[in-house]
Amino acid sequence: MSQDRIKDQKHDGQPDVSRRKFLNTAAFAGLAGASMTVGLSACKQEEKAAPAAAPASAPAAASEAGKYEVAPGQLDTYYSFSSGGHSGNVRIYGLPSGRELKCIPVFNTDCLVGWGITNESKAIIGTKPDGSLKYQTGDTHHVHPSYTDGTYDGKYLFVNDKINSRLARVRLDTMECDKITELPNVQGFHGTFPDKRDPVDASINHTTRVFCGAEFSIPLPNNGHNIEKTAEYRSLFSCVDSETMQVRWQVLIDGNCDLVATSYDGKLAATNQYNTEMGVHYPEMMSVERDACLFFNVARIEEAVKAGKVTYIGDSKVPVVDGRKAANADPKTALTCYVPIPKNPHGVNISPDGKYYACSGKLSPTATVIEHELVLKWFEGEIKEPRDTVVAEPEIGLGPLHTGFDNKGNAYTTLFLDSQIVKWNVEAAIKAYKGDKNVTVVLDRIDVHYQPGHGFTSMGETKEADGKFFISDNKFSKDRFLPVGPLHPETAQMIDISGDKMKLVADHSVLSEPHDSIVVRRDIIKTRQVYNMDEFPNAVKDPKDSGVFRDGKKVTVKLTGQAPAYSMPEFTVKKGDEVTIILTNHDKVEDLTHGFAIPKHDINFIVNPQETKSVTFKADKPGIYWCYCTHFCHALHLEMRSRMIVEL
Incomplete structure (x- = not known):
């Protein structure tokens, strides 16, 4: 470790106060530098607020950290749904473990599941007259589930696309996007x-x-x-x-x-x-x-x-x-x-x-x-x-952004410039606004690393806020994780808010760039494990229905998959054909997913148990192409293949 790095840390691993002051000053200068008026105003605010920005709560002791861990084989208490930012997706984490469970492709293409490749997903995303995607980018910012009677009902999740002004809906029983509106x-x-x-x-x-x-x-x-x-x-x-x-x-x-x-x-x-x-x-x-x-x-x-x-x-x-x-x-x-x-x-x-x-x-x-x-x-x-509708306006610190709430009348606000979370009481703030000088508005502060953007409490956007955890999604993570090049990971830090003092109990690296997240109790989410084949009008319900069906230059290939084989070991088309492959997974076993990839044709997608998906492409290269299962399914997974023959 370099001497400069040593100077930037205290013995307990926390950032030196002078270093944080530098970060704050630089950030504030960047925000306020546009005009002299704003700069002077900012300086006055910083001077006025500085005394209140003093001691922050320390992280939880190492001996306490174990009680927030989730043992192998055990389930998390909460789902955390997080926007993926300019990746265009939505991420799902388990809390309190911080384990990443799934990425849901929404506005982005995804070769894991074939999102943006299959005909079904392209229809949801939207296409041009030539069949190509209308947009291939997205910028998800805010994710919020559907409600009944002031709390989550477990049916839908809604997420925006800032770039192309679209709203997407995700079904929470399958954790898949089913509609997009521009x-x-x-x-x-x-x-x-x-x-x-x-x-x-x-x-x-x-x-x-x-x-x-x-x-x-x-x-x-x-x-x-x-x-x-x-x-x-x-x-x-x-x-x-x-x-x-x-x-x-x-x-x-x-x-x-x-x-x-x-x-x-x-x-x-x-x-x-x-x-x-x-x-x-x-x-x-x-x-x-x-x-x-x-x-x-x-x-x-x-x-x-x-x-x-x-x-x-x-x-x-x-x-x-x-x-x-x-x-x-x-x-x-x-x-x-x-x-x-x-x-x-x-x-x-x-x-x-x-x-x-x-x-x-x-x-x-x-x-x-x-x-x-x-x-x-x-x-x-x-x-x-x-x-006159304003009932309070407490000074809480520099760069306040987002606020979450507990079940005790307290608010928790991210302070971007102070790199802190501040806990303050709403009713006390109202009393102070009316002139009561004997109330304490700001109850606690805790450092986060660094520059928090969105912050949210467990179930805090519902009438069932439980006051257990606050998650701080931080925009910078310098010094926090192993270096991975100029593009750093970001941090999601979990804070225990159940007591009088906030305690930092865990932090996790997250891929760039989450904006907003929501924490939902696991009992609210009821997922499906197997599809119903009858839901898919184009399902190949019987392997005997498999075959190659020609209509001029348009060819439909119907296939089924059941571990460890496709229903046709080979099929033949001609060069220049427009080929549509329809694949139905006949396995009924939970977690038994099949993939289908065609070399040199940019085709790869998956079908879950009892699900049907299709792809359409031009067979413009004569030769032999081994179609194979990309998703591990069976001891004979490598043998699960079909041969596509493209004749001249």
Whole structure:
């Protein structure tokens, strides 16, 4: 170890305070350097908040670490579903072990399962007229399951694609994506959240709406006209039906959307806004001292849509209502409410009791607490100013981002610049805001490594928050793991929050770049282990139905697989044929999956027990090609082959 490295550490392995100060200063300078006004404001905030950033709780002693381990053969208590960032996928981890269980391909291609290769997956992702994928990239940010009565129902998981403005739905019984919808007239689809309230139809045990925020303002329609009229750029807030996955309506707004939260009574959806200036360039986005948390009155919006008070943008058939400030000045008829929030907030979360929204100012050392009932009263005209819905604004540290909650009235917020998690009490913050100087708002702090982004508590986005664990997804992991080149892994650190003091009990490397995660009790998730063959219209139900079926130059090859053989040891096609292979797995044994790969044809996919999948390709190379099983299935796995003969 170099002398410089030794100087950067204390004997207990924790980072030296001077080193953390350097990290914070450098990060803050990068954020605040756009304008002198912001820089001076940041310096004042840092000076004011510095005394409160002092001692943080230490990690758990090594002797305690064992109680958080999951022994070989034992199951985890929780599932953690995590966005994969610009990998375009969703990852599943077990907690508290931190074991990675599965990657679910969503917006990316995946040669393990054939996602983006099989006809079925290409139909979900979307294709061009020539059959190629419309998009081959994705950027997943936020993952949230469907709800019934304020808690997860185990049916769906929803995840966004920021790059191409798509919403995907994952079935939680199979952990596979089954639908993808592209939002019209939207760029930078960042935040998403399902409705938490009871469904309107009690016979339907899933949520009926998913709300989606657009981060980037653009000309509407974005057709090459009015490019220089930047003051007219706008964003849209969208509502998607969770069952049909069709866009139900959109709201035209001032500013942009960042993250999204929903109320437990189904009355409000919310998004924080960090660019209310509607700036196009970076310095223009930093001029105001307050941005906003924007609330949507769901019932009024849907009434307006039903009454036909809508417009349409471009060639989209989605109804759009006007949620801009000028059109919503009268609270009694307003569709939207813009609550001023300092400064460049990033993240809005609602407490498990449904009473309060926490919205943190990224460039302010504060978290703003907004009372749900007061927002409703503003919409009824009982409160004059939107800012009057704010009931607390405690100073908690530098760079506050995301907030999770326990079951004791406490909030846990990530501090990006301080590289800490801060624990604070919501009711104490409200009392302090009213002038009570005898309450303690900030209860504890703990260092994380380094620069935490999203943070979340176990079951914390439901009314069943259990107050056991907080997971901090950190953006930097320098010095934490074995070096693997310039692209470092990132860290997910698990903190025990069950006591008065937070304890860091485990950390795990995670592949770049998780944004958001959610922790779900394992008893909520009910997975299937074997498919039903009747679900697949093209299933080859009897091996006797196997064969080669020609229609001109289009050829269909029907196959079954049952360990350790395919139903046809060989099949023949001709050069230039468009070949579709349909493969059904006839094994009924749990965990007995077969693969199918064709050398030199870029074909590889898997079929699970009783499942059917298909691929279509051009047989343009004459010769012999050994199709083989890629997924270990049997003692004679290597012998599981079929010979494709391509004749001239």
